Amino acid sequence: MIDGFLALYIFMLAAFTGKEIISRVPVILHTPLMSGSNFVHGIVLVGAMIALAHADTPLAKFIGFLGVALGAGNAAGGYVVTERMLEMFKSSKDKQD
């Protein structure tokens, strides 16, 4: 059980981590990094899967199914788009070298 102050500490430490790890990002990587972090919050899929597993009424199942489909779309689409952006970035850099 994650509760009270423990949750607050996790939240605080994760927030500082998030800010620190991208503090040196160059302007050219702004959009790919936005896309990459968009992919990472696709982890919401995991929460939606657990919610759907616990659903028992038809309405709860419908909402759970919607959550899983949207979360999976976030993760899959976010990955493909980020990967393609970074691929382009790499090849243009190779040409310069």
Place this chain on the structure above:
Amino acid sequence: MDTQTAWVWLAKASYFLAAVMFILGIKRMSSPVTARRGIVQAGIGMVIATLATFAITGGHNLWLIVGGIVVGVVPTWLWGRRVAMTDMPQMVALFNGMGGGSAAAIGAGELLKFSQPGAAVPPVATLALAVLGALIGSVSMTGSIIAWAKLDGRMDKRFTFSGQQFVNFAVLVAAALAGLALVLWRLDASLVVVFFVLALAFGVLMTLPIGGADMPVVISLYNALTGLAVAFEGYVMQNEALIIAGTVVGAAGTFLTQLMAKAMNRPLSNVLFSNFGGGGAGAS
């Protein structure tokens, strides 16, 4: 240790691993040399976390879950592969909106479950975070969809009318009051519906007056908001992976939004409220 406990342990260990890989992945994505390795690493973390989740769902609604994943993955994967490189920003907006919608759906499911007659009343903190996550996720979903439509040229005008800020503010206050009533006063299914309608409407209203040139900054903001919504719903679901990944993205996204606004030489408040006072200052 019986089998169920072992599976839960395995899933928790996988979530820990995934959280580490997400943080390292985002860190690598912020440097040109390691960026590609970063996304692959985060991707592996996502696959591990998703597979591990099957271990703790105990096979309940298994085919619904698998079906939902297929329905979500196949079209977005194909679309993301095919879309032109210049159309990428609106795709990010669309996928971000899906994430916000997913967080809102988790919130809706939990709130409806809590509001069933005879259901155990959860602690106020859980209820408050469920409502807050649902509010932010809903705003992020409809806001991102409008951002997508604008960048995709399906809605290329800025929608403005007199008294718009007042209307937007009123809708936000109404949504917040409905949320507050759910937490403190009466947890009831029809109030849950009213709350979601107001929250979804606010996302649309907030994004309508913003011009296309400012959209990347706005999408980045919605990205950060979705992260936050995921973290809050993660607390409700008692899931560490959601809490940590969501918070990291929420913080990184907020910081990135500021960086992007600075790179465009526009203060964030100017982007969001550019037509305060009835001016057309947004068209830069």
